Amino acid sequence: MALRSTVDTLLSSAFANIVLWGPELIQLYNDAYVPIIGVKHPAALGHGNREVWPEVWEINGPIFERVLGGETITREDALYPLARRGGAVEDVYLTLSYTPVRGDDGEIAGVLVTMYETTARVQAQAMAEERARLDRELEVERTRLEEVFRQAPAFLAVLRTPDWRFELVNDAYYQLVGHRPLIGRTVAEAMPEVMDQGFVQLLDVVVRTGKPYVGREIAVSLQRGAGAPEERFLDFVYQPLNDGEGRTVGVVAHGHDVTEHTLARRDIEMAREFAEEARREAEEANHAKSAFLAAMSHELRTPLNAVTGYSDLLLIGVRGELNDGQREDVERIKRSGQYLLGLINDMLNFAKLESGQVEFRLEDVEVTPLLEGMADLIMPQVHAKALQYRFDGCPDHAVVHVDPEKLRQILLNLLANAVKFTESGGEVTLRCRCGGDSVRMSVHDTGRGIPADQLSRVFDPFVQVDRHLTPSSQQGVGLGLSISRDLALGMGGKLEAESTVGEGSAFTLVLPVARTAAEGEATDEA
Secondary structure, eight states, X not given: OHHHHHHHHHHTOSSEEEEEETTTTEEEEOGGXXXXXXXXXXXXXXXXXXXXXXXXXXXHHHHHHHHHXXXXXXXXXXXXXXXXXXXXXXXXXXXXXXXXXXXTTSSEEEEEEEEEEOHHXXXXXXXXXXXXXXXXXXXXXXXXXXXXXXXXXXXXXXXXXXXXXXXXXXXXXXXXXXXXXXXXXXXHHHOGGGTTTTHHHHXXXXXXXXXXXXXXXXXXXXXOSSSSOEEEEEEEEEEEEEOTTSOEEEEEXXXXXXXXXXXXXXXXXXXXXXXXXXXXXXXXHHHHHHHHHHHHHHHHHHHHHHHHHHHHHHHTTTTSOOOHHHHHHHHHHHHHHHHHHHHHHHHHXXXXXXXXXXXXXXXXXXXXXXXXXXXXXXXXXXXXXXXXXXXXXXXXXXXXEEOHHHHHHHHHHHHHHHHHTSOTTOEEEEEEEEETTEEEEEEEEOSOOOOHHXXXXXXXXXXXXXXXXXXXXXXXXXXXXXXXXXXXXXXXXXXXXXXXXXXXXXXXXXXXBOHHHHHHHHHHHO
16 A cells, blocks of 8 residues: 555656665656656666666665665755666766655655756756856966067057057057057057058058068168157068958067167178178289289399309309409308398299199108208208207108198298207207108207297298397298298198297198008008
8 A cells, every 4th residue: 555655646746756666676657757767768667776777876775775774865966877868878967855665564665766857957057167167267368368468578469450450559569669559549540650651551461361471671660759750670470360250350460679680780791791892802902912022023033143143153263263352242242142032032932822823743752751851951051050950750651642842841941940040059850750640740949939929920921020139130021931831731731839938949840641651551450
């Protein structure tokens, strides 16, 4: 009777009701429950709840146990993952009341569950809350974006069609245009001075084509204050602004004021043009100087050769025997002519080097024999100064690819300088060392040395450094070392100088090892 009475009650209820009876919790329910159970109806009638709803037994089982123990339980908007659409589990929200039902003997024999589905309301509420949350986040991001927009170092402005009215402008844009009122005004109203400069026409093109426009160092005349209009140079982009339907409804203008950079670059370009023009003029002047030196040197050598030639004729007695005084005078004339001829030869060699007229006939040269032969060329000067000369020797395998005459000219000039600037009783040493891919030939002297503040200038043309106590007649014109350095460079080498005042100087010629010699060494080592 108790079960029948309960079933009569649920069948007449407008709410979804289900009674679960006996130890198996056999299900009996009304029509209002059918939409909740879905495709499991009508097979669910007369079957146990655990069998019908295995997917939620972990939720229902503990509840039924409590209700069968005499407790009434209510759940509001409870989530139940139900498989009621043919296998697919969906989230269903229910508000339920679990009530114990007593049997004919007065003992609890079942559970009456009254419920109604709140899925739509819960989901709508969740969507509303999510929308509110998104709106709050959107507002925060919008505020943040506006702040970033306002403080951006690049100037930014949003202009709307059709009359190009300012909608947004940041601080950098205000600074660019002189802090005039902009928002809500058209370009014609706010910036009339730009109307004839082509910028509005560019805006129209961007809207018509839907393509951005990029300008580099574009000049614009702006009225930034009470004075005359000021020319500025801008790098900028006109980016089309589209609405939700893809229509171009405005333009975002952003860029940088590059006036200072543009003017500085133009100054640099102008300075570079001036420098290039000055360089060309200097080269032309240098070529003219070299040509003049070459011509004058040739013109001067002819009479000087005649002076030394006639001096030789007089010394051998073609005009009669000379007395001692006459011989001494003629020899002085000859020495002076030879000295002057040497200076002119230096100037001629320098002019040839400057004009690129010197030819190098390069070949593989064994270093040791060439260095040994330098003694014959320098010994008369060594003996005249009462100096000691020493050659330290050189490894037998040392071979360089050079012009042998140019190499002798460099070494003879270095040795002659060493003799010239070393006092009587001193020593001049020629050394040779091999290391890696180069050969180093050094001339050392025990002269007075060169002050440190002058050492860097010894290779400059027409420069004579102070060597102390050196007669001015021996100074020359200061071209020997400059010529030697240029000859070394022409053969792929270099010339270095070291000196200590009071101890002496060392000039080192560095030349690359000949390729054939280097390959031979590598083969021997292998």
